Structure formats: structure tokens, C-alpha cells
Amino acid sequence: MADQTFPLNAWYAAAWSHEITRALAARTICGKDIVLYRQQNGEAVALENACWHRLLPLSLGWLDGDNVVCGYHGIAFNSDGRCVHMPAQKTINPSACVKSYPLIERHRMIWIWPGDPALADPSKMHDFHWNDGTEFVGEGGTYYSLKCDYRLIVDNLMDLTHETYVHAGSIGNDAVTETPFDVTHSRRIATVTRWMNDIEPPPFWAKNLGKPGNVDRWQIIRFEAPSIVVGDVGVAPVGTGAPEGDRSQGVYGCFLAAITPETEKTCHYHWNFVRQFRKDDAELTRQINQAHVNAEGKGLYDQDAFVLEAQQRAIDNNPRLPFYNLNIDAGALWARRLIARMIEDESTGVTGLHSEAAE
Ligand code: FES
Ligand SMILES: [Fe+2]
Structure with a gap:
């Protein structure tokens, strides 16, 4: 097809x-x-x-x-x-x-192989260990049903410059838009890395760090084809060594997204935020879930869902209009290329075995 x-x-x-x-x-x-x-x-x-x-x-x-x-x-x-x-x-x-259908239960999720059962290979399972509840804690996971092509969510998570506009007032600030980023990829994984050094922390991170002054902020977003996105995000006081690998003075967590196509134009969105700081603080877990709610009572998810579903309607209403790509889309473009390659391999009978070898 x-x-x-x-x-x-x-x-x-x-x-x-x-x-x-x-x-x-x-x-x-x-x-x-x-x-x-x-x-x-x-x-x-x-x-x-x-x-x-x-x-x-x-x-x-x-x-x-x-x-x-x-x-x-x-x-x-x-x-x-x-x-x-x-x-x-x-x-x-x-x-x-x-x-x-073949199933695997792992990382507090149930995973299904909708294709040829003879090809269902447990070694091709995604890495989602951040959700195990050991190294990181979080409330366990939320499910949303969204009326959009699952790839629109991948695009959204692979380009966090949208935070500045869609999530102004909580995690968005100008540094996200102004700072360049790197994209790397292998056969199944595309990674977007952005370091914003010596910046004023956005409100959410300033509060959780609890220390005054500027920070080094990072967003390292890992896409695993076809539909897993894990974002390693956090801040540390400026000059304490986070960009070099010492995060001991900082606070950080991961957003976890497992996005599953329902149809070509609708999807299931499994979302969690897990953190490494104040892990025993149940009140903090509750507050984090509430932290991104804006003045209209809308949380991060509602803010994204509003955009994504409107985008899908516009795509449906304008079938001949293409997407244009900017520098900010480099991560999303790689994600889409890796997905396209899997589809291509499947249609030509490569079955993913070669994909693994080429990883
Ligand atoms: S037993 Fe008749 S439809 Fe299922
Ligand atoms: Fe968002």
C-alpha cells in the first residue's frame, strides 16, 4: 500500500x-x-x-x-x-x-504484534525501562484517545520548539526556540539533543530545582521506530557539570510516550512522566500532574491534543497541500524516514531481520 x-x-x-x-x-x-x-x-x-x-x-x-x-x-x-x-x-x-495475537507484558505495559505472528520476535521489543518504577518514579501511566495520525504526535514530541507557543507559562520559554540542536540516527532510533546552557529556568523547572540562578537545561529526545518517544529532560545549576555528564546537582525526569495507531487517522496515546528527584514524595507526584495546567484549566495534554486534532482536520480538508519542512523538523523527519523504511521493508519482505543487523 x-x-x-x-x-x-x-x-x-x-x-x-x-x-x-x-x-x-x-x-x-x-x-x-x-x-x-x-x-x-x-x-x-x-x-x-x-x-x-x-x-x-x-x-x-x-x-x-x-x-x-x-x-x-x-x-x-x-x-x-x-x-x-x-x-x-x-x-x-x-x-x-x-x-x-502475540503479546509481551513488560515495563508495566502490554505490547502487541499486529503483523505476522511468525515474525513476532521478543528481541525486537522496545526499550521502555524508564517506566519500570525502579530508577524513576511516576504515577503509572495515562491513556488518551486522539483523533489524529499517530505520526503527528511523533512530530510534536520530536520538535519541542512548540513548547514556547503551545505550553507558554510552564515548560516553554524562548531558549527552546533559540538554541540549536543535534540529530543523530541509526536504523531504528533517531535522537534529538538540545542543551540550553546558562539560561533562566522556565517556571516548572525553577520550582522543582528549588535553587536560585541560571541553569543548564537539556532535552534529549529518543525516538524508537515506529512509535516510541522517550524524552530525557531536566535542569542543573549552571556550571555544575551537567553537560559533561554530572547531573548530581540537578533535577530531571523522562516523558514517556508509546503511541499506537488505531486507524490511519486516530491513535492511542500512552503517556507518563517519571522523575528521578524526590521519589518518595507522593504529594509532588500529584503536583507534577497538575503543574502544567494553564489559566483555562487545560493541561499539557489538552494543549497538544487541541493542536493535533485541529491539524488532522486541516490535513483532511486540504488533501493536496503538502507539509513544508524547516530546520526545527529535522528530528521529526528522521523519525518519519525510519517509519517509512520499516513499511518499505515490510512490503518487500525484508521483515526487519536485516534492519537489526544494520543497527
Ligand atoms: S456464536 Fe454466533 S456470532 Fe458468535
Ligand atoms: Fe507538547
Whole structure:
């Protein structure tokens, strides 16, 4: 498909671990309707969300032990998607089954491989260890549904100059726009690094640092194709060695984004902010969640969501208008190139094996 926007042979965040329980949960991932649940031993399962018989979504049925029972005529499927009970038949039709999708539960998330199950390779799992709750702490993760192409969120996170305009008053200041940055990339990872040395800290960081004076501020944004973005962000008092690698006088954290296409024009946005400072302070965790709320009561997410969904509507309304690229888009451009390469590899049957070798 020439204009396919996402690869299928990749691990995608299906949900935060805490979102999937013994209740049947429907989610569309990369255009595929999926039902998720946990077995009695806690292991998560993902099945095609359309009954083999007459296609009723299985999420409208119920669990009987580890089996899903269809709510229409009672056919039951086990966690492999195989039919194990047909109420009105003496024998089970051997072809009766629904697809089951490979899952990995790691880093407090459930990851799904929507493509060819034979190619699902755990060694291709993304690094998302910042969310483990060990080195960094955070409230565990938020889920948002957004009406935009998932790549618009990648663009947004790979170019933080938008902070100056979209998030003025909390994390945005002129230094972000005025300071040059570096972009590096490998076959699967693109990194944008920006050091803003000897600047006045923006309000959020000034408060959390709790020391007067100028700071060295950094934003090191790591994209892992096709849809993981981790931003290492923080400040340290100017001249205490942060740019050289000594962050001991500073405060920092990571924003974590696992973005999953729902369709070509909608997506699931899994978001967390984890920090390395005052890790036992639950009140601070609560305050950080509130910290970016502006005078209209809108938080960082609302501010971005407003822009991204409006952007998608404009794209839909102006199908012939292209995007123009500026210097600030260099990180996003690399991210999009790496995604395009995965899609290309998939369509030519490279399957990602060569991609790993070339890393
Ligand atoms: S549609 Fe599911 S049992 Fe008939
Ligand atoms: Fe933003």
C-alpha cells in the first residue's frame, strides 16, 4: 500500500498493564479489532474481536474461566483462539477459530504484534525501562484517545520548539526556540539533543530545582521506530557539570510516550512522566500532574491534543497541500524516514531481520 502510515510487523503498546483485567476490553490497533483480557493466572490475551460464526464482537460476550464465550450463540474460544465449545453442534468444526495475537507484558505495559505472528520476535521489543518504577518514579501511566495520525504526535514530541507557543507559562520559554540542536540516527532510533546552557529556568523547572540562578537545561529526545518517544529532560545549576555528564546537582525526569495507531487517522496515546528527584514524595507526584495546567484549566495534554486534532482536520480538508519542512523538523523527519523504511521493508519482505543487523 503506497500510502500506508504504519508497519504491522512491530511491537506496539496495546494498553497499560493496569488497564487490562478480567473484563473483556475492545481496542482497535493498526486497523485490527482486538479483544484483550487476562486469564485466571494473570497472563494477558489478545484475540481477534469478531466471532468466527457471525462476527459479533467477542468483547460483547463474557469470560468462562479462561475462555471467551460469544454473546450471540454461545460459541466459546480458548486463549489461543481455538473453538472449545459449540452449544448447538455435537462436534466442533475444526476450522472454527479466531486469530490470537502475540503479546509481551513488560515495563508495566502490554505490547502487541499486529503483523505476522511468525515474525513476532521478543528481541525486537522496545526499550521502555524508564517506566519500570525502579530508577524513576511516576504515577503509572495515562491513556488518551486522539483523533489524529499517530505520526503527528511523533512530530510534536520530536520538535519541542512548540513548547514556547503551545505550553507558554510552564515548560516553554524562548531558549527552546533559540538554541540549536543535534540529530543523530541509526536504523531504528533517531535522537534529538538540545542543551540550553546558562539560561533562566522556565517556571516548572525553577520550582522543582528549588535553587536560585541560571541553569543548564537539556532535552534529549529518543525516538524508537515506529512509535516510541522517550524524552530525557531536566535542569542543573549552571556550571555544575551537567553537560559533561554530572547531573548530581540537578533535577530531571523522562516523558514517556508509546503511541499506537488505531486507524490511519486516530491513535492511542500512552503517556507518563517519571522523575528521578524526590521519589518518595507522593504529594509532588500529584503536583507534577497538575503543574502544567494553564489559566483555562487545560493541561499539557489538552494543549497538544487541541493542536493535533485541529491539524488532522486541516490535513483532511486540504488533501493536496503538502507539509513544508524547516530546520526545527529535522528530528521529526528522521523519525518519519525510519517509519517509512520499516513499511518499505515490510512490503518487500525484508521483515526487519536485516534492519537489526544494520543497527
Ligand atoms: S456470532 Fe458468535 S456464536 Fe454466533
Ligand atoms: Fe507538547
